[in-house]
Amino acid sequence: MDNTSLSRRNFLKTTGAAGAFLSLGFYMPASAKQAKIVTAAEADQFGVELNAWIHIDQSGKVTIFNHRAEMGQGSYQAVPQIVAEELEVNLADANIVSAKGNKEKYGSQITGGSSTVRGSYKNLLKLSATAREMLIQAAAAKWSVDKATCYAEGGKVFHKPSGRQMHYGELVEAASKLEPPKDVVLKKRADYKLIGKPLKRMDTHLKTNGTAVFGIDKMLPGMLYAAVERNPRMLGKVKSFDDSAALKVPGVKKVVKIKRGVFTAYREGVAVVADSTWAAIQGKKALKVQWDDSGFEHLDTEEIYKRQAKALDTQEGLPFKKQGDVDGILSKASKKIEATYETPYQYHACMEPLNCVAHYQGDKLQIWGPVQAPEWLQEYLSKEMGLDKKNVEVNMTFLGGGFGRKALMDYPHEAAEISKAMKTPIQVVWTREDDATQGPYRPGITYRCEGVVKDGGIDALKVKLAGQNIGHASGAPKDKPNGSASEGFLKPYAESIKNLAIMDVPFETPIPVIWWRSVYASTNGFAYESFLDELAAEAGKDPLDFRRAHLKEERLQKLIDKIESVSGWKKRKKGEGFGVAITECFDSTVAQVVKVSKAATGGVKIDKVWAVMDCGWYVNPDTIEAQVEGSIVMGLGAATMHEVKFKDGIPVDNNFSTYQMPRITDIPPIEVHIMDNDENAGGVGEPGLPPFAPALTNAIFDLTGKRIRKLPFNLAAV
Amino acid sequence: MTKIKLNINNKDTVLEADPQMPLLWAIRDLAGLKGTKYGCGVAQCGACVVHLNGEAVRSCVTKVSRAEGKKVVTIEGLSEDNNHPVQKAWQDLDVPQCGYCHSGQIMSAVVLLREKPDPTDQDIDDAMAGNVCRCGTYLRVRKAIHLASELQKTASNG
Ligand code: FES
Ligand code: FES
Numbered sequence: 065m066d067n068t069s070l071s072r073r074n075f076l077k078t079t080g081a082a083g084a085f086l087s088l089g090f091y092m093p094a095s096a097k098q099a100k101i102v103t104a105a106e107a108d109q110f111g112v113e114l115n116a117w118i119h120i121d122q123s124g125k126v127t128i129f130n131h132r133a134e135m136g137q138g139s140y141q142a143v144p145q146i147v148a149e150e151l152e153v154n155l156a157d158a159n160i161v162s163a164k165g166n167k168e169k170y171g172s173q174i175t176g177g178s179s180t181v182r183g184s185y186k187n188l189l190k191l192s193a194t195a196r197e198m199l200i201q202a203a204a205a206k207w208s209v210d211k212a213t214c215y216a217e218g219g220k221v222f223h224k225p226s227g228r229q230m231h232y233g234e235l236v237e238a239a240s241k242l243e244p245p246k247d248v249v250l251k252k253r254a255d256y257k258l259i260g261k262p263l264k265r266m267d268t269h270l271k272t273n274g275t276a277v278f279g280i281d282k283m284l285p286g287m288l289y290a291a292v293e294r295n296p297r298m299l300g301k302v303k304s305f306d307d308s309a310a311l312k313v314p315g316v317k318k319v320v321k322i323k324r325g326v327f328t329a330y331r332e333g334v335a336v337v338a339d340s341t342w343a344a345i346q347g348k349k350a351l352k353v354q355w356d357d358s359g360f361e362h363l364d365t366e367e368i369y370k371r372q373a374k375a376l377d378t379q380e381g382l383p384f385k386k387q388g389d390v391d392g393i394l395s396k397a398s399k400k401i402e403a404t405y406e407t408p409y410q411y412h413a414c415m416e417p418l419n420c421v422a423h424y425q426g427d428k429l430q431i432w433g434p435v436q437a438p439e440w441l442q443e444y445l446s447k448e449m450g451l452d453k454k455n456v457e458v459n460m461t462f463l464g465g466g467f468g469r470k471a472l473m474d475y476p477h478e479a480a481e482i483s484k485a486m487k488t489p490i491q492v493v494w495t496r497e498d499d500a501t502q503g504p505y506r507p508g509i510t511y512r513c514e515g516v517v518k519d520g521g522i523d524a525l526k527v528k529l530a531g532q533n534i535g536h537a538s539g540a541p542k543d544k545p546n547g548s549a550s551e552g553f554l555k556p557y558a559e560s561i562k563n564l565a566i567m568d569v570p571f572e573t574p575i576p577v578i579w580w581r582s583v584y585a586s587t588n589g590f591a592y593e594s595f596l597d598e599l600a601a602e603a604g605k606d607p608l609d610f611r612r613a614h615l616k617e618e619r620l621q622k623l624i625d626k627i628e629s630v631s632g633w634k635k636r637k638k639g640e641g642f643g644v645a646i647t648e649c650f651d652s653t654v655a656q657v658v659k660v661s662k663a664a665t666g667g668v669k670i671d672k673v674w675a676v677m678d679c680g681w682y683v684n685p686d687t688i689e690a691q692v693e694g695s696i697v698m699g700l701g702a703a704t705m706h707e708v709k710f711k712d713g714i715p716v717d718n719n720f721s722t723y724q725m726p727r728i729t730d731i732p733p734i735e736v737h738i739m740d741n742d743e744n745a746g747g748v749g750e751p752g753l754p755p756f757a758p759a760l761t762n763a764i765f766d767l768t769g770k771r772i773r774k775l776p777f778n779l780a781a782v
Numbered sequence: 783m784t785k786i787k788l789n790i791n792n793k794d795t796v797l798e799a800d801p802q803m804p805l806l807w808a809i810r811d812l813a814g815l816k817g818t819k820y821g822c823g824v825a826q827c828g829a830c831v832v833h834l835n836g837e838a839v840r841s842c843v844t845k846v847s848r849a850e851g852k853k854v855v856t857i858e859g860l861s862e863d864n865n866h867p868v869q870k871a872w873q874d875l876d877v878p879q880c881g882y883c884h885s886g887q888i889m890s891a892v893v894l895l896r897e898k899p900d901p902t903d904q905d906i907d908d909a910m911a912g913n914v915c916r917c918g919t920y921l922r923v924r925k926a927i928h929l930a931s932e933l934q935k936t937a938s939n940g
Contacts (some may be wrong), residue, residue: 164825263877265876265878266874267870267878268873268877268878268881269864269873270881271872271878271881271884272857272864272869272872272873272878272884272888273817273857273858273860273861273864273869274815274816274817274818274856274857274885275817275858275859276881277816278816278819278882280816280819280820281816281817283814283816289811314783314800315800330906339811340807340811340812341807341810341811341820342800342802342803342804342807342808342811343800345805369862413916414821414880414882414916415821415827415880415882415883415914415915415916415917416819416821416880416882417820417821417831462880462881463880463915464819464880464881464882464883465880465882465917466880467916480854493820495823496821496822496823496824516893675906677848690879690919690922691879693918693919693921693922694879694917694918694919695918696915696918697915697917697918697920698918719823719824719826720821720822720824720827721822721823721824721826725827725914725916726918726920727910727911727912727913727920728906728907728910728911728913728920728923728924729907729911731918731920731921733921734921
């Protein structure tokens with residue numbers, strides 16, 4: 065197994081596929097909606113480049129291109145598990161390599177939006193089943209028997225009546241000459257041997273002995289290391305710099321001014337290049353840089369939220385959704401419930417700080433790095449560096465976390481610029497302080513909610529939100545509401561709440577913002593699910609029953625029944641605080657119940673978290689459990705420990721000494737359940753995060769009668 | 783630049799380094815052993831934990847000069863075949879997600895289990911609180927340490 069990428073030529077060399085082979089891939093004609101499955105021969109004939117997802121050589125070895133970056137959510141595992149299932153090979157015989165950034169070849173490779181499995185599983189299943197059928201057909205032809213009397217298992221084709229068998233390797237040559245069948249029958253869920261089973265991850269052993277190569281671990285011969293001083297106010301330019309002290313640091317070779325693109329703007333920095341990371345960091349500390357950061361505001365956190373409040377006071381906002389007579393009912397109601405929720409800016413804090421290796425060679429650029437979106441990067445760098453796209457090679461390494469931040473192009477761009485200036489391979493390593501203080505961050509958003517309760521249900525609901533729109537940086541129109549304004553809010557509410565308005569109040573600051581694990585659902589979910597709880601309390605209803613009454617869909621009813629039973633919701637006792645929240649994002653719905661009690665040392669403590677995930681069709685329950693646990697831990701940090709605060713336009717906390725992270729001592733027991741159904745696959749890496757914060761604060765209300773409407777808050781101070 | 787003699791993973795090694803350089807960067811950039819990770823550089827995350835004469839130290843705040851004449855063990859040198867009881871337990875329970883923090887987690891856990899072969903949850907919390915995992919694998923870390931403790935016992939009995 066190798067986690068470095070291979071060009072097709074190297075790939076053939078490395079796999080020793082000198083002889084015949086069966087190689088099947090997607091051919092995604094621009095005009096067609098459906099992937100066309102083609103053999104290598106067909107691809108050559110039509111002059112299209114083959115998407116070599118699956119490659120079986122004469123030794124019977126199966127190689128799978130892992131087209132997604134691996135950043136912890138287990139795509140390294142899920143893709144081979146899917147392929148091996150329909151191809152009928154043992155998982156151990158399926159080797160996996162990362163594919164390079166190349167949209168023509170591999171389709172979308174962006175790891176984001178929890179899309180690894182949900183975006184590709186149907187094509188992968190079909191492709192694998194097609195290869196299997198071709199191998200069966202080849203064997204049947206060799207034996208001159210009806211292919212219906214043959215079956216495949218464990219990398220072999222068997223003839224049932226005679227017991228004859230042939231290894232895939234012996235069949236690839238004949239199979240490769242066949243026309244791929246148009247329609248293949250996929251297996252039923254009940255017949256799965258690998259999918260849906262808690263199989264071991266294939267990359268674990270690489271991560272227990274230091275052999276997994278992350279971006280920061282990549283080395284090239286002659287490579288130098290760079291550290292970059294960047295404007296502490298994130299935007300702005302270099303006015304001047306003095307590098308005399310930096311150049312005296314042993315090991316420092318050169319100092320260069322460089323730029324990197326962040327969305328549509330360029331940001332400047334001063335790079336110190338040295339023969340070790342540490343020397344580069346020392347050189348960077350010795351730099352004296354004058355910044356020109358005129359032209360944009362230096363905001364404080366308090367000011368940002370004051371302005372959001374003011375925007376909500378004075379503006380009606382753009383209607384994202386408006387139905388019924390919300391305003392009429394709200395203005396006439398004898399009793400109106402109102403609440404404002406504040407959610408903070410958040411930092412991704414991947415354990416692996418940003419870094420990238422670049423080797424610029426005049427007409428060619430090679431990149432190795434922890435990147436979530438290699439195809440965007442290839443395209444971007446070819447434009448920025450003025451190179452032909454085919455001469456920009458993006459190699460994915462393991463990612464030490466991504467969470468949305470590593471989909472940006474700025475850190476590879478910077479590496480490419482430095483390599484170009486130095487004419488050597490370069491690795492740029494961001495210090496933790498650089499990583500923590502440069503953004504982009506998850507936007508902090510304020511929500512103003514109003515509601516009216518009638519006959520035990522919701523008569524009218526209006527939510528106004530003011531926060532930065534991530535889409536604006538990449539050109540989303542500013543006169544349209546944020547397209548994600550209801551992310552996290554369960555869709556069926558829009559059917560049961562006849563009078564409903566969701567209004568997006570435009571809000572801007574110079575702080576760059578970007579997706580953060582579960583994106584808007586991570587903030588929206590807190591507001592929506594907290595306010596629903598407030599309305600339930602007003603209606604005098606049990607919070608779970610109240611939701612049940614508004615969510616008519618059968619799939620949701622089952623989810624609610626499940627969380628109710630596994631959490632012992634109905635049997636909860638006095639003095640135990642129970643809170644529930646249910647949110648949806650990336651086509652998966654997660655319900656969580658949090659149980660809290662008074663802590664001996666003051667405040668409250670979390671006793672337990674129950675989570676039920678409905679992600680439809682799924683591959684590996686063990687991965688889902690791990691992802692939901694991880695999402696809850698990340699949600700716990702964001703709800704109770706940290707936020708990005710700004711003072712005079714500069715992020716205040718720059719390392720884990722003050723930006724407090726959840727640690728092993730903070731983690732309550734977590735119990736994860738998964739719904740079994742055949743619905744379309746949804747995401748698993750993110751949807752477990754949004755319900756945690758509201759379930760927790762709803763539980764605190766249940767215990768203490770106190771509503772927490774601003775995140776983060778201190779558990780010990782409740 | 784000074785010549786610093788030390789033993790890394792049972793190999794006598796001479797590094798030509800600025801004596802002020804943290805052991806972390808000497809191991810990574812000069813010795814080329816990239817299994818030990820940089821996470822914070824200020825002794826807050828534990829990604830860089832290695833063993834210095836058997837003790838768990840944060841190599842990001844340990845000067846390379848302090849390792850002069852000493853034995854350094856990194857994740858690469860923990861076992862021959864990735865089969866230390868702690869590594870086996872980690873594999874058995876599929877502890878890592880992104881995996882970046884786990885070199886440090888494993889190196890911390892090894893020292894804990896040497897000092898307390900049968901740790902309680904509280905012992906684990908105390909020993910592992912210095913290791914941050916952004917992916918949130920803590921519950922599995924705890925489970926795996928208990929499992930490693932079992933594996934260690936069977937290994938020494940057998
Ligand atoms: S890198 Fe040494 S403790 Fe974080
Ligand atoms: S597994 Fe990703 S930081 Fe621990």
